[in-house]
Amino acid sequence: MSAAALLALSGGAEFNGQRALDYTAHMVSFGERPSGSAANTRTAEYIERRIRMLPCRLSEDRFNAQTPAGAVPMRNIIADCGGDPGARLLVISGHYDTKRLPGFVGANDGGSSAGLLLELAQAVAARKWKHQVRLVWFDGEEAVRPEWTTTDSVYGSSHLAHRWQQDGTLPRIDALINVDMIGDKDLDIVQEQGSSQALNKLVWQVAADLRHQDAFQDASGAIDDDHMPFRRLGVNAIDLIDFDFGPRNSYWHTPQDTMDKLSAHSLQVVGSVVLETLERLD
DSSP, rough: OOOOHHHHHHHTTSSSSHHHHHHHHHHHOOOOOTTTTTTHHHHHHHHHHHHHHHTTEEEEEEEEEEETEEEEEEEEEEEEEOOTSSSSSEEEEOOOOOOOOOOOOOOIIIIIIIHHHHHHHHHHHHHHOEEEEEEEEEEEOSSSSSSSOSSSSOOOHHHHHHHHHTTTTTGGGEEEEESSSOBBOOOOOEETTOOOOHHHHHHHHHHHHHHOTTTEEEEEEOOTTTTHHHHTTTOEEEEEEEOOGGGGTTTTTTTTGGGGGBBBBHHHHHHHHHHHHHHOOO
């Protein structure tokens, strides 16, 4: 079956939260997926198989990250799913690795962003764009050691941000939208203070127009995430994250981060808002 026929059968340009949840569940079934693990490799291969079924241009950014645990092989996955090469860029990103914790399968933290991006790739590929629309699955977002530090975290996004700085890609980026922990049934996303204020304003206006104000809260907080290596290099970037997972964030980085805590509705809300934001940016 051709990529065009697959898109037509699957609903094409419309984002489907249930499919995003199904993609997430499939990756979570691989178990713990920290960078350098066999399950992490299986996850990357699954993402790439799905992308090859679409009219997208697939590429990789492989490197060895120097971590407190030694050198760890990592792989960022890049898919250009709309527009012409050389056009100005709109980038949507998220991570697919999980933290090195016993029994931690990261349904929300690592799974939901990877699943949402897979479904978003399908919706993006079915539409016409003036911009080149690029999706990125980052590896190595999580710290190797228990505590997050500025030197032990965001390995994949840091590597790619500097690579794009060197090859001239960064100045072509009009906007970068990073998603993380966006599958929680009790979805409440606040405006991340380190993000572009113009993008925050646009996304929250889109959410209001789509009647999703309940999920996009009128509050703010500072979160270090995969958008920050790009922000530090001057990119217009935003982080969409629900950092309130379970009572007092008690599910975060625990074995309780499982599929039963996620919902297709939450993924539908975020996917619809991101897709509409891309349309307005285009």
